[in-house]
Amino acid sequence: MAYSIKDIGMAAQGVKSLGWAEQHMPTLMMLRAEVGESRPLKGMRIAALLHITKETGALARVLKHAGAMVNLAASNPLSTQDDVAAALAKEGIGVFARRGESSSEYNNSIKKILKTAPDIVIDDGADLHAALHQDYKSISIIGGTEETTTGVTRLKAMERQGVLRYPVIAVNNAHTKYLFDNRYGTGQSTADGIMRATNVLIAGKRVVVAGYGWVGRGIAMRMHGLGAKVIVTEVDPYKALEAVMDGFEVMPMCDASAKGDLFITATGDRDVITATHMKNMKNGSILSNSGHFDVEIDVKGLGRLSSTKRQLRNNLTEYTLKGGKKIYLLSEGRLVNLASAEGHPSEVMDLSFSNQFLSAVFLCRNRNLEPRVYNVFEDIDMRIAKAKLRTMDTRIDTLTKAQKAYMASWSSGT
Ligand SMILES: NC(=O)c1ccc[n+]([C@@H]2O[C@H](COP(=O)([O-])OP(=O)(O)OC[C@H]3O[C@@H](n4cnc5c(N)ncnc54)[C@H](O)[C@@H]3O)[C@@H](O)[C@H]2O)c1
Numbered sequence: 001m002a003y004s005i006k007d008i009g010m011a012a013q014g015v016k017s018l019g020w021a022e023q024h025m026p027t028l029m030m031l032r033a034e035v036g037e038s039r040p041l042k043g044m045r046i047a048a049l050l051h052i053t054k055e056t057g058a059l060a061r062v063l064k065h066a067g068a069m070v071n072l073a074a075s076n077p078l079s080t081q082d083d084v085a086a087a088l089a090k091e092g093i094g095v096f097a098r099r100g101e102s103s104s105e106y107n108n109s110i111k112k113i114l115k116t117a118p119d120i121v122i123d124d125g126a127d128l129h130a131a132l133h134q135d136y137k138s139i140s141i142i143g144g145t146e147e148t149t150t151g152v153t154r155l156k157a158m159e160r161q162g163v164l165r166y167p168v169i170a171v172n173n174a175h176t177k178y179l180f181d182n183r184y185g186t187g188q189s190t191a192d193g194i195m196r197a198t199n200v201l202i203a204g205k206r207v208v209v210a211g212y213g214w215v216g217r218g219i220a221m222r223m224h225g226l227g228a229k230v231i232v233t234e235v236d237p238y239k240a241l242e243a244v245m246d247g248f249e250v251m252p253m254c255d256a257s258a259k260g261d262l263f264i265t266a267t268g269d270r271d272v273i274t275a276t277h278m279k280n281m282k283n284g285s286i287l288s289n290s291g292h293f294d295v296e297i298d299v300k301g302l303g304r305l306s307s308t309k310r311q312l313r314n315n316l317t318e319y320t321l322k323g324g325k326k327i328y329l330l331s332e333g334r335l336v337n338l339a340s341a342e343g344h345p346s347e348v349m350d351l352s353f354s355n356q357f358l359s360a361v362f363l364c365r366n367r368n369l370e371p372r373v374y375n376v377f378e379d380i381d382m383r384i385a386k387a388k389l390r391t392m393d394t395r396i397d398t399l400t401k402a403q404k405a406y407m408a409s410w411s412s413g414t
Contacts, residue, residue, distance in 0.1 A: 010082060011086040018087055021054035024346035027388050028059065035065060040364060044069070048070065051079035052079065052080040052081060053343045053349075054342075056084075058346075060088055061093075078338065079335065110127060110131050114131060122144065126154040129144055129154070129155060142166065149178070150291070164372065164373070181348050181349070183215070185348035190337045193288070197313065197331065204228070207263075208230075208257075210273070211272075212239040213239065217242075231248065232248045233251065257278070257281050261282065263297075264290060265296035265297060269296065272297070273287060275304065285327050289333050290336055302329060305319070306319040308320045315340040358380045359380065
């Protein structure tokens with residue numbers, strides 16, 4: 001899927017989009033400026049499987065500026081922004097992706113970026129890591145990073161089974177990632193995706209949010225802000241308790257399915273909304289997913305229940321069930337915030353991708369790490385938090401000597 005001379009018009013638009021993203025990613029741009037001519041990633045081949053958005057483009061440019069040869073493929077068939085992909089290809093970044101690619105094109109693109117024999121891999125969802133542990137075991141990798149919760153879950157399973165063959169930094173687990181990207185990024189962009197696909201009024205709707213983790217709570221918060229009556233479903237008693245005390249109704253999906261107007265899954269789990277739940281639903285119910293893989297809503301089951309299906313608008317499919325009831329599915333059950341909108345706002349990706357960049361440099365400089373899943377190192381996480389606050393013109397207090405001593409002691413201080 002190399003981008004050709006025909007894509008020049010598209011590339012020009014992509015350059016503008018990249019500029020807009022960079023303008024809103026001051027921390028990453030500050031790190032780029034600090035790199036100057038020092039080229040900390042000189043000679044490194046980096047393969048990245050990420051959503052190819054304008055923000056990913058900004059990261060790819062910084063990696064290239066730091067000396068790396070960068071090849072990108074998409075971590076989701078529906079999330080590529082073709083104008084950005086064309087612009088990056090024109091700048092000498094390898095891009096193997098197009099919006100709406102088939103499953104076989106998706107898998108071929110993974111093969112193509114692995115053929116470049118990468119030294120460092122950046123992944124979102126762990127499909128690239130999984131391929132390197134199945135069919136591409138001969139490629140020697142210095143280390144990798146992982147962007148999302150589902151990817152970290154898969155990598156921890158590899159670590160538990162003793163099969164992980166190189167160190168991986170769980171970028172998702174940085175404070176400056178999950179507290180902001182998963183919560184505020186997905187909260188806003190999920191609302192954006194649903195509204196672009198449907199333009200329905202959220203106020204007054206009963207919105208069922210499945211999962212009250214970092215993503216789910218961001219979505220619940222934003223839906224509440226738009227005037228929805230939010231119902232949360234959970235399997236974790238602590239999270240369920242939090243949702244209750246945050247003011248939301250909590251109930252199992254078998255009950256929520258009969259009450260909701262709009263459903264949003266955000267669990268990282270499978271079979272969260274099944275055909276049995278769909279039979280319970282009201283006419284006109286809208287289903288969407290913001291979890292990483294398209295396994296949360298049983299799309300095949302919905303097909304089996306239906307007599308007809310038609311595309312009403314971009315990313316909005318109408319299913320007519322055998323009894324005549326209509327159910328609407330957004331973005332084929334794939335990440336609604338990336339497929340129907342543009343993914344997270346740049347300001348949030350500024351934090352996530354600053355972690356990605358500094359973690360790649362860390363891996364390059366520290367070649368003796370055991371093959372384990374590591375959290376982002378505290379000094380990197382803290383450096384990014386402080387830098388971001390500076391870019392937001394926000395100052396905070398610092399502990400005095402006496403306060404430090406008091407906080408470290410067990411005396412009452414009287
Ligand atoms: N759309 C995006 O851009 C985006 C951004 C970040 C993360 N994600 C993805 O979103 C998903 C959730 O991420 P997170 O960081 O919130 O994870 P998390 O672990 O913080 O939260 C997931 C929650 O879902 C609950 N859960 C699991 N199975 C459930 C079920 N069957 N029914 C109801 N609740 C269930 C868990 O108890 C947990 O509280 C993951 O797949 C992650 O990769 C997507």
